[in-house]
Amino acid sequence: MLQIQEQGLRPLTTAHLAQTMSLLVLSNQELRHRVQEELDRNPALEWVGERVCPSCHRPLHRAGPCPSCTAPPSGRADGPIVFLSPRSASHFTPRHGGDEDYADLEPAAPEDLPVHVLQQLAADLQGDERTIAAYILSSLDDEGFLQDPAPIVARAVHAPLSVVERVLALIQQADPPGLATECPRQALLVQARLLDDGSSLPRTACRVLAEAFEELGRRDYEGIAARLGLPTGQVKRAASFVQKNLNPYPARGYWGSGRQAPRADPNVYHTPDILITRNPTLPQGPLMVEIFSPMPGWLRVNPLFRQAQSSAPEEHSDEWDQHLERASLFVKCMQQRNNTMRRLLEILVTQQQDFIVHGDRFLQPMTRAKIAHELAVHESTVSRAVAHKAVAFPGGRIVPLMRFFDRSLSVRDVVKEIVSGEKRPLTDDQIVAELGRRGIAVARRTVAKYRAVEGILPARLRHPKQEAAAARI
DNA sequence: CTATGGCACGGATT
DNA sequence: AATCCGTGCCATAG
Numbered sequence: 423m424l425q426i427q428e429q430g431l432r433p434l435t436t437a438h439l440a441q442t443m444s445l446l447v448l449s450n451q452e453l454r455h456r457v458q459e460e461l462d463r464n465p466a467l468e469w470v471g472e473r474v475c476p477s478c479h480r481p482l483h484r485a486g487p488c489p490s491c492t493a494p495p496s497g498r499a500d501g502p503i504v505f506l507s508p509r510s511a512s513h514f515t516p517r518h519g520g521d522e523d524y525a526d527l528e529p530a531a532p533e534d535l536p537v538h539v540l541q542q543l544a545a546d547l548q549g550d551e552r553t554i555a556a557y558i559l560s561s562l563d564d565e566g567f568l569q570d571p572a573p574i575v576a577r578a579v580h581a582p583l584s585v586v587e588r589v590l591a592l593i594q595q596a597d598p599p600g601l602a603t604e605c606p607r608q609a610l611l612v613q614a615r616l617l618d619d620g621s622s623l624p625r626t627a628c629r630v631l632a633e634a635f636e637e638l639g640r641r642d643y644e645g646i647a648a649r650l651g652l653p654t655g656q657v658k659r660a661a662s663f664v665q666k667n668l669n670p671y672p673a674r675g676y677w678g679s680g681r682q683a684p685r686a687d688p689n690v691y692h693t694p695d696i697l698i699t700r701n702p703t704l705p706q707g708p709l710m711v712e713i714f715s716p717m718p719g720w721l722r723v724n725p726l727f728r729q730a731q732s733s734a735p736e737e738h739s740d741e742w743d744q745h746l747e748r749a750s751l752f753v754k755c756m757q758q759r760n761n762t763m764r765r766l767l768e769i770l771v772t773q774q775q776d777f778i779v780h781g782d783r784f785l786q787p788m789t790r791a792k793i794a795h796e797l798a799v800h801e802s803t804v805s806r807a808v809a810h811k812a813v814a815f816p817g818g819r820i821v822p823l824m825r826f827f828d829r830s831l832s833v834r835d836v837v838k839e840i841v842s843g844e845k846r847p848l849t850d851d852q853i854v855a856e857l858g859r860r861g862i863a864v865a866r867r868t869v870a871k872y873r874a875v876e877g878i879l880p881a882r883l884r885h886p887k888q889e890a891a892a893a894r895i
Numbered sequence: 896c897t898a899t900g901g902c903a904c905g906g907a908t909t
Numbered sequence: 910a911a912t913c914c915g916t917g918c919c920a921t922a923g
Contacts, residue, residue, distance in 0.1 A: 789907090789908065789909090790908075790909065791908070791909080801908090801909065802909075804909090805909060827908095829908095829913090829914075829915095830914080830915090849897085849898060849899090850898070850899075851897095851898080864915080864916095865915065865916050865917080866898095866899095866916090867899090867900090867915075867916055867917070867918095868914090868915055868916065870898090870899065870900070871900095871914085871915080871916095874900085880898075880899060880900090881898075881899095882898070882899085882923080
């Protein structure tokens with residue numbers, strides 16, 4: 423309460439509160455739909471496009487100083503800079519940070535895939551292209567693949583092949599990436615190119631996918647290495663990159679259909695709601711935390727509508743009043759949501775900087791209740807804020823926001839290290855002893871569970887000789 | 896007999 | 910009130 427008033431927001435009404443809560447649970451994607459719905463229904467609402475900071479070219483939220491260029495307004499100088507971005511996550515181009523795992527999110531809530539994609543592309547498509555896109559999306563098979571190659575589609579929609587190809591390319595690069603390709607190989611290739619940031623790993627992955635897909639399926643790394651003239655180690659790393667970061671069946675993550683064993687695709691790439699980066703000009707400076715907007719731009723009450731309201735025709739006056747009221751409530755709720763997210767991230771990033779920068783090992787146990795207390799909100803609010811959101815770390819890893827509250831993550835990380843560094847397979851009891859030596863007290867049974875969630879085989883089935891790493895692709 | 900996984904219980908968290 | 914998590918006990922596989 424105190425905090426909220428400090429932020430200069432209006433006092434809360436119950437309607438306000440209820441709606442804010444309902445917005446808070448939504449992920450960015452879901453929020454996009456919600457906002458769109460409200461915009462369609464309410465003429466008093468307006469979505470204003472994106473602006474860019476003249477000096478740093480980062481997108482600018484509203485008027486005032488650019489958050490990227492200025493120091494944090496108050497508080498600790500070493501704290502992170504948290505700001506709301508008018509950029510939407512579809513602008514986000516993922517990078518990779520070496521051999522770390524990239525993303526392992528639960529699949530997003532099922533939604534209508536064609537609609538989801540069309541909304542992303544709305545701005546890029548015009549006239550006929552929309553129809554073509556809709557046709558293509560509706561003709562995909564269950565896995566998200568194209569049934570007919572581009573020329574046949576072109577004939578079906580009576581459009582030039584070049585146009586169809588352009589639309590296809592757009593769909594393939596939208597989220598989920600690799601959709602509307604013809605086979606897993608193509609899907610992976612598209613995804614790999616999207617991840618290509620010029621460094622060698624995605625490059626190699628692209629080459630391997632393009633030129634040696636068969637061998638990759640058979641895990642014939644030596645063969646690939648020989649044929650492409652690359653070191654075997656590099657090929658193996660590329661294979662593991664592919665396995666960890668790419669998804670051969672783009673649609674699966676979105677339908678979340680239980681047809682596949684859940685283990686088969688925990689690697690679904692997911693668009694983040696929040697992006698944490700380092701300031702490139704100040705590598706050791708504070709972390710930059712960017713909270714994406716559901717669409718590029720921001721929301722406000724349409725000033726023209728407000729102006730027109732005073733001179734509204736008599737018979738519409740009430741109706742327009744309602745629109746205005748509803749619009750300003752909605753805007754307030756969005757602000758409230760943004761505000762809560764911003765404050766939450768500020769706390770999270772401040773307290774878990776080591777976790778973000780140095781990895782899972784450094785995650786300090788924290789509970790939602792404790793954070794709720796610090797934020798002076800109800801714990802259910804924190805739960806909602808944390809739900810359904812994903813955050814991209816500087817290294818490029820994308821993790822669910824919920825990961826910050828994983829009680830056993832750091833211990834599991836140590837277990838992973840022990841196992842990967844073991845000379846001979848250690849039994850659970852021996853792992854318990856090793857953990858004890860490092861000052862971590864857990865029961866044997868618990869180690870077994872950690873192994874299970876990390877997908878580590880029991881000692882008997884672990885062989886020091888062969889790497890169990892590259893499972894299925 | 897040893898190492899593991901299943902089941903279930905109690906306490907903490909949501 | 911519902912859920913999650915660590916753990917102990919016990920059956921079973923090797």
